[in-house]
Amino acid sequence: MRYIAIVPAAGSGSRMGGDRPKQYWPLHGRPLLWYAVETLVSVPRIDAVCVVLSPEDTEWDQYDWSPLGSKLRTLRVGGATRAQSVANALSQLSGDMSAQDWVLVHDAARACLTVQQVDALIDTLSDDPVGGLLAMPVADTMKRADDGGRVGETVARDGLWQAQTPQMFRGGMLIEALRARTDVTDEAGAIEALGLRPRLVAADVTNFKVTYPQDFALAERLLATRGK
Incomplete structure (x- = not known):
């Protein structure tokens, strides 16, 4: 049994504006995407970190990713939606993983994730x-x-939780779930559509998603406190 991380990074980040996809906007001298990947490759139990890029991506090769080590892989199979990108990545990886391997899907824009x-x-x-x-x-x-x-x-807030990532499911189960539901906005939604109940693991506000320009200042301050 292995642990494989998938980071969908094929989107345009339209809510951010600008002339490049959000995942490549600079943060402390590196692209935003760098920090999520850096954390994932630093987790000893994770065997591979697969970044899913658009086939038309021209930004990735402009950076030196070699410091992140040999766990890092790129898959240029990104789709029009997050669900399609993850499903395409799982299809690409199917020959290298078993149905029981764990897959952790993480947002490229959650830069402040910790090990x-x-x-x-x-x-x-x-x-x-x-x-x-x-x-x-x-x-x-x-x-x-x-x-x-x-x-x-x-709306009563009792029992309400704000979903974050990573979201972690068995590879075989996730393939089945995404094959049945391509319209979901996260992996847990696809699993729920199978009639299953994913477990909620408490995190905190530091694992926020950089969505708007003003979020960069908060991410910069938080990363600076960690020496990044």
Whole structure:
């Protein structure tokens, strides 16, 4: 049984704007994508880290990724959606992994992931029959907007969790789930569609997703405190 990480990085990052995909925006002198990959290759139990690129990607080769070591692989099989990119990567890897191998899918834009968070996920799920994901209990009052941009209702936050990544499932199960559901926004959603219940593993706010330009300043400060 092995642990394989997949990092979908074929998107355009349209909410960020700019002239390049978000995953290549500079952060402390390196592309944003670097930090998530660096953490994953630093986890001793992870055997390979596969970055899924668009076939038309022209940015990757402009950087020297060699310091990240021999675990790093690139797969130029990215699709139009995250689910398609992960499914394509699993298809590409099918000859190199068993159905029981664990697959950890992580957002390229979650640059502040730590080795300790990944270790906690693996420790919690290594014997789990389904798998699960890092997540954080919702602390704020939640509002659902109406069509006019006003509050339509207040949503009870009891039992609500904010999904994060990595999301960790058996390779065979994930292939089956993504084959059945290509419209999901995360892997846990595909597993849930099979009638299964992924386990929630508590993380914290530091594992946030860099989505908007203002998020870069927060990521820079947080990484600086870690000496990066």
